[in-house]
Amino acid sequence: MSGTHTDAAISRRVRKLEALLEERGIVAGAALDEALDAFLAGSSPLNGARIVARAWTDPAFKERLLADGTSAVAELGYAAGGVQPQRLRVVENTARTHNVVVCTLCSCYPVRLLGPSPSWYKSEAYRSRVVREPRAVLAEFGCVLPADTEITVWDSSAETRYLVLPRRPAGTDDLTEQALTDLVTRNALIGTATL
């Protein structure tokens, strides 16, 4: 896993640490890779999409999801955290409000619900600009919002992870929950796209 990291210095440090852990008998040879593979195999934006489709079709679930995201996604067998449990807060886009998520200090991200984060999410440009000029950054993503839409940027740099509940597209009243799941994109769950 560390071999896929683009930063050579941190890769070297991680490899050294892995080697030491194995050398001292703290972890067995392939155990780290197995643990990472198992974690990532269950991590995908499809998880977030399923949560959103359920919220669109089940008003009571949506209410629970917005009140206590951690417990509500657990009903569907999901958790925001990986190695350690993490609190999940779901923020809802409406006709008047739009939410977008960032971690300005590093790259905190609900990996379990969204899969590995895209490279732009970890880029200095996104992290420094979206808190300062979200409307311009969103426009660069092709997400142009009405001038009177109120934007909230959630800087998830501590112990809570955030998921955006996008607005349900018009004309989808007849779709099944499964078909709705297919409409939800990763960027819509981060807030850099609408549907």
Place this chain on the structure above:
Amino acid sequence: MTDRFASGARVRTVHHDPTHHTRLPRYARGKRGVIVEPEGRHPLADIRSQGRGDAPLEQVYAVRFAARELWGEGDHEVVLDLWESYLEPEAEAGH
């Protein structure tokens, strides 16, 4: 332990600039905000990141800031998750 701040309370972030790791981003130091909600108690990141086992367990709050307060311009809002140590009541900060 009771929380120092309630939802809706006006706060100001401290203006510290420590040499060690902190989870109070530079852009949000010395800024006025409003508590959205408490998020649960966690070991203070500043101490924990130094590998010390005595990090105090503190309430972390979601705190809402107006863009104008943070950047002097803009009409959006930014919500940050901040440990109690990073916050002072706005009245105490002299405004």
